[in-house]
Each structure stands twice: as structure tokens, then as C-alpha cells.
Amino acid sequence: MGYQFTRRPIQPAAVREISLDTATNNTLNARRTAHYTYSFAVNGGVRAGITMSGDALPNGAMVVNSFIYVKTSPVGPTNASIQLLGAGDLIASAAISGEPWSVNEPELGVCVAATETTWLITTNATTKPVVVGTVADFTAGVFEIWLDYVVIANP
DSSP states (O other): OOOOOOOOOOOGGGOOOOOOOOTTOOOTTOOEEEEEEEEHHHHOOOTTOEEOBSOOBOTTEEEEEEEEEEEEEEESOSEEEEESSSTTSSEEEEETTSTTSOBTOOEEOSOOTTOGGGOEEOSSTTBOOEEEESSSOOOEEEEEEEEEEEEOSOO
């Protein structure tokens, strides 16, 4: 017994590109990853708080994991941190001369999957990470951060 196949052209409507919903789509229970960037050339360097480039997280986004990748070490402040809801909740304040600000080394953030006490839940749909420096303004630096999250109902 053998199977016989007939060749037929694929109709254009028969194949669809797979695409992910944007970070602001409020579909529940789908695991997503939000990506943010900081570049001194784009975002500037005021130490008081610099909103990173990227889509805002939706209301009820439960962030369960975070990690950072530094392309160019920050210059200027003594310490730097990244926060979402409160001081250093994504990347704790640390000297820019060491980890996690080392170049070309991915680093886990404060918010890690194995420790649910570090998870964060947003309460508005305009939340983006903010970079905070101490002592002096940023004068250089390029880094990216990724946040893994799911959207929960009515936080």
C-alpha cells in the first residue's frame, strides 16, 4: 500500500504569516516578551529618570522575568538602576563599573521566573521602564532590557 500525492499550487490565501500581538494587546494568558532600549544618543542623559524606548505594558501585565544586555557601558553616573513600578525593581542600583553594566554579557534582572516574590503587576497601560542614575547625568551608554510577562484580569 502506498500513497500517491498530486502536486497542486498553493493558493495565496492558504498561507498566513505568523505574527505576535503587540505588547499593548490585552489578550489574557498569553506569555509575551516586551523589549526596551536605552541609547544616550536617542533618550538623552538626565539622571532623574529616562523613559526607555519601546511599547508600554498593558494594564495587568504580570512581569515574571527580566534580563539586560549592555552594548555600550553607561558613562556619567556612579550607579544606575532600572525601575518599572519602584526603585530598582528590574535592575537594582549598581556601580556602572561592574555587573550588570558589563558590556556584551547578558544578565538577569531582579525580577526572575523562579522567585515569584519579585514579580511585578502593572496597574495602568502606560507603564515603561525608567533608567535612573545617581550623582551625575549619563553621557554615554546603549543597553536593552527584555521583560517576560502575562496579562492577568483586574489586577
